[in-house]
Amino acid sequence: MGKGVIPYTHPLALWSFGLQQRDLISCAFEESDLVIAIGYDLVEYSPKRWNPQGTVPIVHIGMTSAEIDSSYIPIVEVIGDISDSLMELLKRTDRQGKPAPHAIQLRPEIHAEYERYANDDGFPIKPQKIIYDLRQVMGPEDIVISDVGAHKMWMARHYHCDTPNTCLISNGFAAMGIAIPGAIAAKLVHPNKKVVAVTGDGGFMMNNQELETALRVGTPFVTLIFNDNGYGLIEWKQINQFGKASYVKFSNPDFVKFAESMGLKGYRVESAVDLIPTLKTALEQDVPTVIDCPVDYEENIRFSQKSGDLVCHIWE
Numbered sequence: 595m596g597k598g599v600i601p602y603t604h605p606l607a608l609w610s611f612g613l614q615q616r617d618l619i620s621c622a623f624e625e626s627d628l629v630i631a632i633g634y635d636l637v638e639y640s641p642k643r644w645n646p647q648g649t650v651p652i653v654h655i656g657m658t659s660a661e662i663d664s665s666y667i668p669i670v671e672v673i674g675d676i677s678d679s680l681m682e683l684l685k686r687t688d689r690q691g692k693p694a695p696h697a698i699q700l701r702p703e704i705h706a707e708y709e710r711y712a713n714d715d716g717f718p719i720k721p722q723k724i725i726y727d728l729r730q731v732m733g734p735e736d737i738v739i740s741d742v743g744a745h746k747m748w749m750a751r752h753y754h755c756d757t758p759n760t761c762l763i764s765n766g767f768a769a770m771g772i773a774i775p776g777a778i779a780a781k782l783v784h785p786n787k788k789v790v791a792v793t794g795d796g797g798f799m800m801n802n803q804e805l806e807t808a809l810r811v812g813t814p815f816v817t818l819i820f821n822d823n824g825y826g827l828i829e830w831k832q833i834n835q836f837g838k839a840s841y842v843k844f845s846n847p848d849f850v851k852f853a854e855s856m857g858l859k860g861y862r863v864e865s866a867v868d869l870i871p872t873l874k875t876a877l878e879q880d881v882p883t884v885i886d887c888p889v890d891y892e893e894n895i896r897f898s899q900k901s902g903d904l905v906c907h908i909w910e
Contacts, residue, residue: 595638595765598755608700609708610750611639617751618704621906622697626650631668633657633676637766641665655679708752715866718888721748721820723866728790728818729753731873736760736788737780741773743794744826744891771800774817778804781813788877789815795846796825805856808882816876819849820889830894853884863887 600607611619623629623644630653645652645665654660654668655676672679711722725748732738734756740749740763755761762780764772777791798819808815820826823846829839853860859879861872869887876883 595635595763596633596758597753597761597763598758601756602754603756605701606695606698608697609704609754611644616901616904618700618707618904620644620904622700623650624906625696628653630655632680636661636663636666655683708754716890717865718822718890719863719866719869720890720893721745722752722893724818724820724869724887724889725749725752727869728792728873731870731877732788732790734760736790737762737784738790738792739773739776739780740764741791741793741797742768742770742827743797743820744822744830744894745792745794745820745889747827747830747894749792770797773797774801774804774808777815777817778808778811778813781808781815782811785813789813790873790877791815791817793817793819794826795819795821795823795849796844798849799846802852805853805858805882805884809857814880814882816873817882817884818873819884819886821846821849821886822889822891826889826891826894830891830898833895834898849884849886853882857881859883861885 597610602609608619608622611617611623628651629645632655634654634656641663642665644650648665648667652666652668653670653672655672657674657676659673660666660668660671672683708722708726711720711726714720714723716723721744728738729752737759738749738753738761740746740753740761742764746763746768749761750763753761762776764776773791773793777789780787781789798817805817824843826842829842832839832842850860850862858881859876861876861883863869863872863885872885876885
């Protein structure tokens with residue numbers, strides 16, 4: 595939820611963490627001798643996952659006091675306006691001659707894995723590739739709104755930000771169907787920015803009727819559908835827990851014809867090389883647009899298997 599507070603291009607940025615599986619950045623937490631938690635909400639990523647024994651010292655900096663549990667007991671709390679608190683701490687901190695953080699060794703490996711999908715031509719398109727291409731099209735101040743589903747996990751991991759509030763993700767209660775109304779609001783507030791609602795087909799089918807509202811109030815944004823004809827996140831969790839999935843597949847209408855029937859523009863991605871030009875065309879329209887993009891969610895299980903085998907070799 596803090597995407598963009600540190601630009602993803604900053605040499606000390608290790609991007610996002612918080613997926614349920616172990617990830618490369620987990621290696622950094624396993625070696626940490628201090629965690630400074632700034633504006634941290636326990637609903638983001640349970641401290642039991644990154645401090646299971648409660649042994650890592652924590653400094654809590656936030657607007658409110660820490661919510662204490664067995665894995666989150668700060669040794670120091672700084673309560674107040676976060677920006678003021680950080681500026682006051684900065685004035686009192688000697689930053690000269692300090693060595694680079696040990697964990698920065700992870701950055702080349704994290705960056706290389708991200709770039710690995712730049713030229714992937716598989717179809718249906720891997721979620722990493724869809725998000726990589728979306729990042730190439732969106733400017734540093736443009737806004738994406740992520741719905742809830744398997745794509746949300748990939749957006750959280752792979753969509754990187756230069757500035758705050760340019761990637762908005764429903765967390766906590768994580769209500770499906772947020773993307774389209776969220777994009778309407780974003781476009782009303784920022785009419786000159788590109789806005790993309792990223793959603794699964796399940797989330798899209800929950801309140802796609804609000805595209806009529808988008809057309810009526812004059813908010814031209816793009817709805818990018820990760821289409822797998824099912825509830826991808828539920829399937830992912832079922833397979834991880836039970837080894838098989840049940841009752842998660844369904845059929846969809848023709849999303850292009852659906853969009854056109856509402857007076858919108860509709861596009862269907864037919865190959866990996868289609869996505870960037872399709873996104874660019876859609877973002878130029880003066881009415882809301884819908885892009886139907888088939889997604890290869892076999893990557894979900896591959897990621898779970900890879901994370902289960904992860905060895906933090908850089909510390910050896």
